[in-house]
Amino acid sequence: MVSPAKKRKLNSDASQKSAPPRGLEYFFAKQRQNGTSSDSESTSREDGSAQPGSQEQPLTDEELARRLQAEWDAEVRAVSGQNTPNPALGSTDSGSEQLAPTPQLSQPRSPLPAIHTGKPKNTLSLSSAGATEDQLSASIPLDESPLTFNPATYVARLQESWTVDGGRATYALLTRCFVLVNGTKSRIKIVDTLVNCIRVLIEGDSASLLPAVWLATNAISPPYISMELGIGGSAISKALKQACGLDNRALKAIYDKLGDPGDVAFEAKKKQSFTLRKPKPLTIDGVFQSLVKIAKAQGQGSGDVKQRIVDKLLQDARGGEETRYIVRTLCQHLRIGAVKTTMLIALARAFLLAKPPGADFATRDAQELAKLKKEELAEIWAGAEQAVKASFARHPDYNDLIPALLENGISEDLHVRCGLTLHIPLMPMLGAITRDLFEMLCKMQGSEFACEYKYDGQRAQIHCDAEGKISIFSRHLELMTDKYPDLVSLIPKIRGEGVQTFIMEGEAVAVDRATGELRNFQTLTNRARKDVAIGSITIDVCLFAFDLMYLNGESLLDQPFRRRRELLRTRFVEIPHHFTWVKTLDATSQDQESILAFFNAATDSKCEGIMVKLLDNPATETQPNNAPEPPSDPQPTPLKPPPEKRTRRKPLLATYTPDKRLESWLKVKKDYAATSDTLDLIPIAAWHGQGRKARWWSPILLAVRDDETGCLEAVCKCMSGFTDAFYKANKEVYAEGGTNAHVRKPGFVEYAGPAPDVWFEPREVWEVAFADVTLSPTYTAAIGLVSEERGLSLRFPRFLRRREDKGVEEASTRGFLAGLWRKQEERVDVGKEVAGVEQEEDMEA
Numbered sequence: 066m067v068s069p070a071k072k073r074k075l076n077s078d079a080s081q082k083s084a085p086p087r088g089l090e091y092f093f094a095k096q097r098q099n100g101t102s103s104d105s106e107s108t109s110r111e112d113g114s115a116q117p118g119s120q121e122q123p124l125t126d127e128e129l130a131r132r133l134q135a136e137w138d139a140e141v142r143a144v145s146g147q148n149t150p151n152p153a154l155g156s157t158d159s160g161s162e163q164l165a166p167t168p169q170l171s172q173p174r175s176p177l178p179a180i181h182t183g184k185p186k187n188t189l190s191l192s193s194a195g196a197t198e199d200q201l202s203a204s205i206p207l208d209e210s211p212l213t214f215n216p217a218t219y220v221a222r223l224q225e226s227w228t229v230d231g232g233r234a235t236y237a238l239l240t241r242c243f244v245l246v247n248g249t250k251s252r253i254k255i256v257d258t259l260v261n262c263i264r265v266l267i268e269g270d271s272a273s274l275l276p277a278v279w280l281a282t283n284a285i286s287p288p289y290i291s292m293e294l295g296i297g298g299s300a301i302s303k304a305l306k307q308a309c310g311l312d313n314r315a316l317k318a319i320y321d322k323l324g325d326p327g328d329v330a331f332e333a334k335k336k337q338s339f340t341l342r343k344p345k346p347l348t349i350d351g352v353f354q355s356l357v358k359i360a361k362a363q364g365q366g367s368g369d370v371k372q373r374i375v376d377k378l379l380q381d382a383r384g385g386e387e388t389r390y391i392v393r394t395l396c397q398h399l400r401i402g403a404v405k406t407t408m409l410i411a412l413a414r415a416f417l418l419a420k421p422p423g424a425d426f427a428t429r430d431a432q433e434l435a436k437l438k439k440e441e442l443a444e445i446w447a448g449a450e451q452a453v454k455a456s457f458a459r460h461p462d463y464n465d466l467i468p469a470l471l472e473n474g475i476s477e478d479l480h481v482r483c484g485l486t487l488h489i490p491l492m493p494m495l496g497a498i499t500r501d502l503f504e505m506l507c508k509m510q511g512s513e514f515a516c517e518y519k520y521d522g523q524r525a526q527i528h529c530d531a532e533g534k535i536s537i538f539s540r541h542l543e544l545m546t547d548k549y550p551d552l553v554s555l556i557p558k559i560r561g562e563g564v565q566t567f568i569m570e571g572e573a574v575a576v577d578r579a580t581g582e583l584r585n586f587q588t589l590t591n592r593a594r595k596d597v598a599i600g601s602i603t604i605d606v607c608l609f610a611f612d613l614m615y616l617n618g619e620s621l622l623d624q625p626f627r628r629r630r631e632l633l634r635t636r637f638v639e640i641p642h643h644f645t646w647v648k649t650l651d652a653t654s655q656d657q658e659s660i661l662a663f664f665n666a667a668t669d670s671k672c673e674g675i676m677v678k679l680l681d682n683p684a685t686e687t688q689p690n691n692a693p694e695p696p697s698d699p700q701p702t703p704l705k706p707p708p709e710k711r712t713r714r715k716p717l718l719a720t721y722t723p724d725k726r727l728e729s730w731l732k733v734k735k736d737y738a739a740t741s742d743t744l745d746l747i748p749i750a751a752w753h754g755q756g757r758k759a760r761w762w763s764p765i766l767l768a769v770r771d772d773e774t775g776c777l778e779a780v781c782k783c784m785s786g787f788t789d790a791f792y793k794a795n796k797e798v799y800a801e802g803g804t805n806a807h808v809r810k811p812g813f814v815e816y817a818g819p820a821p822d823v824w825f826e827p828r829e830v831w832e833v834a835f836a837d838v839t840l841s842p843t844y845t846a847a848i849g850l851v852s853e854e855r856g857l858s859l860r861f862p863r864f865l866r867r868r869e870d871k872g873v874e875e876a877s878t879r880g881f882l883a884g885l886w887r888k889q890e891e892r893v894d895v896g897k898e899v900a901g902v903e904q905e906e907d908m909e910a
């Protein structure tokens with residue numbers, strides 16, 4: 066069987082072969098054939114070499130491209146005094162250039178020394194659009210090992226070719242990076258490619274690093290600053306039709322064939338035979354600024370402004386690949402797998418190796434690093450990565466991180482400049498999932514821990530400064546102060562004496578104000594999201610506080626949970642049914658009965674289960690995983706932990722570790738089915754229903770996510786747990802012929818089973834319960850993680866609910882699925898082991 070990774074590689078190879086790169090001369094050769102050229106100056110051949118008899122040395126494509134670019138730039142400079150182009154993208158100025166009614170062809174361009182004709186600005190040039198890919202950028206081996214790749218080899222030549230906007234790095238370089246990253250499943254290669262691209266930018270045009278990082282991470286601002294592009298698919302289609310000279314039917318035909326808008330754009334650009342305007346290479350910064358302008362365009366006429374910017378981007382994109390990634394960026398779905406963690410790792414490594422001209426921080430010599438042992442090198446990388454990740458987890462904004470790195474590299478300064486800051490949300494600490502109380506007790510054995518109700522509401526991170534300004538952030542770091550004016554008005558009342566500044570975390574839960582009874586999560590989702598007026602609130606909430614990360618100018622992150630909780634409980638004032646602390650029970654693994662009772666009480670009160678948190682840091686550096694603390698009750702109970710296994714591992718700390726899912730926080734959810742685990746899956750395709758369900762989609766194909774590549778791997782068909790109302794609504798969302806339903810399998814989906822009737826646009830996450838995880842001959846999810854030949858699937862999957870709080874990028878990963886399978890297998894083993902011990906005990910008795 067061909068592995069999915071191989072399949073993708075084959076596909077991409079095939080697509081490359083079907084589109085042989087055409088030199089610039091391709092077009093001019095065509096011009097000559099068509100008799101449009103009357104000029105004998107045009108002496109170059111398709112391969113860029115001089116014609117027989119010419120005195121010129123043969124030119125490479127790259128040299129030719131550079132020369133032509135230099136000519137065009139000279140023209141622009143020559144006329145800029147008469148008609149200064151409007152730097153705002155999509156200006157009418159550029160529009161007139163493209164759309165003059167009677168195009169007049171420019172003189173054919175010659176590889177001979179530039180003959181500047183001094184044409185007026187609005188004279189049109191004709192050039193082969195598909196052929197103008199930047200050959201220099203496209204030839205840089207960015208995927209080489211950073212220990213052998215030397216940016217200095219390329220920087221000077223690149224800088225020479227960066228002739229636009231005062232020498233800004235071209236988008237072609239970033240496109241090269243995206244193409245390489247997209248072409249591999251290897252995480253090492255992805256990181257290496259990013260590292261090298263970042264190094265080239267640091268050394269060649271450091272001002273383009275920040276926009277490059279935003280573009281590569283598919284964002285233009287941190288999550289708490291709302292910047293929506295607000296453009297629909299139709300704006301992109303319109304621009305593509307115009308830029309590539311296609312009509313509706315031609316574009317639709319490509320769309321039906323390919324599905325992914327970026328791939329459609331790639332094909333459309335290939336079909337474009339010529340363009341009636343001079344290409345002005347896109348720069349990284351130019352593309353980023355265009356996106357910012359799109360996001361900022363508001364009010365009347367903003368649609369036209371946005372459209373003009375999109376038009377201009379697509380006209381200026383050189384070649385199919387630039388077009389593909391511009392369109393993916395505009396759709397906010399880059400699919401290059403350069404997710405946050407990969408980017409932070411790449412930044413850390415790049416700044417170990419490179420610094421901008423003039424900077425005086427220390428870097429490491431790549432050749433010296435190459436001589437180190439594997440473990441030594443890993444340690445050096447890890448140190449830098451840890452510093453960058455920790456800083457970003459406390460202060461997740463590239464606008465602050467990148468300037469700090471460019472100035473001082475990886476240094477102490479990072480934690481000062483990019484540390485915990487009021488009104489900038491830190492990334493939340495997360496809890497590791499456990500299958501049941503039994504597993505939790507095994508993990509926590511030997512420690513004191515707090516069991517807390519796991520409320521089913523919305524996580525709220527509340528910042529309050531000395532002036533009383535309040536910001537409330539969601540779990541995904543979005544600003545939601547406007548959504549909770551009632552919580553804002555509460556803060557002055559709960560601030561105890563002496564509390565000036567703080568960052569606190571809690572769960573906002575819908576409640577019955579009179580009785581304090583909890584309401585379910587669904588009730589909370591009925592609350593308006595934006596600009597809520599306090600008088601209009603119909604869904605009351607109570608904040609159940611569970612952590613305190615900052616108090617009166619001091620970070621508490623390094624304090625153990627017991628201390629943080631004490632401050633939370635003593636420095637703030639409870640207001641029943643409005644603000645209180647989470648219900649809690651302090652315990653050890655011997656308190657099995659009270660823990661079970663507490664767990665049942667939690668689930669009876671509409672809570673999802675319990676959170677279990679380590680209270681103290683360990684006294685010693687290393688300790689056994691399961692400290693010798695035999696259960697006092699000699700009778701086996703259903704919760705009894707298995708026999709101890711003495712294993713050495715890093716001791717767990719009770720500190721607040723932003724952005725980490727550690728076992729110092731465990732979540733135990735109530736049993737949904739045969740297993741308490743659930744998966745958050747993405748619906749990706751479906752079949753027409755049978756019988757009663759004939760009008761709806763059923764079954765529905767669900768997928769996990771590959772967090773390295775962004776691909777989606779089908780894991781099971783689901784046809785249980787849906788109501789008829791749900792089916793009906795679902796059919797409307799994924800209506801045939803609509804924008805969310807496609808006829809072709811998107812390239813980013815891995816699925817080898819019988820073809821579904823429709824492919825869904827991935828846009829939501831569903832929580833799914835199941836009996837167990839099974840090895841599957843059909844499904845390829847997590848293939849290579851537990852078996853080389855088989856993927857994983859689910860037995861008896863059952864839809865539970867739509868995860869409104871989760872985006873597609875937060876769906877369960879293939880790694881998580883594989884982890885569940887391993888845990889299931891371990892549990893079978895542990896079960897046998899416990900049964901064995903119990904038998905022995907019984908026999909002794």
Ligand code: AMP
Pocket residue numbers: 495496517518519520521522523524540572611647676732
């Ligand atoms: P999950 O969404 O399943 O990963 O569970 C973690 C979420 O549970 C957190 O993000 C909080 O929103 C929520 N939660 C509810 N109660 C607590 C609690 N006592 N401690 C921590 N998180 C809680």
